[in-house]
Amino acid sequence: MFKVFAKGFLGLAVALVMNLPTMSAAQDASNDTLISVENPWARASIGMSRPGGAYLTIRNDGKDTVSLVGLRAEISGMASVHETRTNSDGVSSMTPAEDIAIPAGGTVALEPGGYHAMLMQLQSPLVEGETFPLTLLFSDGTELEVNVPILGVGARGPEG
DSSP, X not given: OEEOOOOOSSSOEEEOEESOXXXXXXXXXXXXXXXXXXXXXXXXXXXXXXOEEEEEEEEEOSSSOEEEEEEEOTTEEEEEEEEEEEOTTSOEEEEEOOOEEEOTTOEEEEOTTSEEEEEEEESSOOOTTOEEXXXXXXXXXXXXXXXXXXXXXXXXXXXX
16 A cells, blocks of 8 residues: 545645555545556666656546646656657657646556656666655646656566
């Protein structure tokens, strides 16, 4: 069991404690936003000289579209959402992403080869078997902290 911290835009927020280790959720006091995160994971890093990445799925079961507008992680001097794009010549590049809209009733995946949490300026290595907190910041003021398990260097998904 782990705790989730949520902070609503215009008032009190409800912090939910989930029994599932792969899901976190936050609901604001007006009950218009219900955001959950499923299957967070990251790959172990080789030292600290290269950025790390974290992946997860965001679900919006609320009544309104909400956007992911930022990230915070103590393990990173600069955490942000990036997007990997591949052009018609097959050349891939990563660029900072704009705000990511999650429609009411919809999901957005942060996964290898697409949107992902880029953890630049690592403050310590990402060590397999450990975890770190990652806070997702949303356009409605909601802040959702998830505990991200670190898998092996060759992991391709949350199952390893």
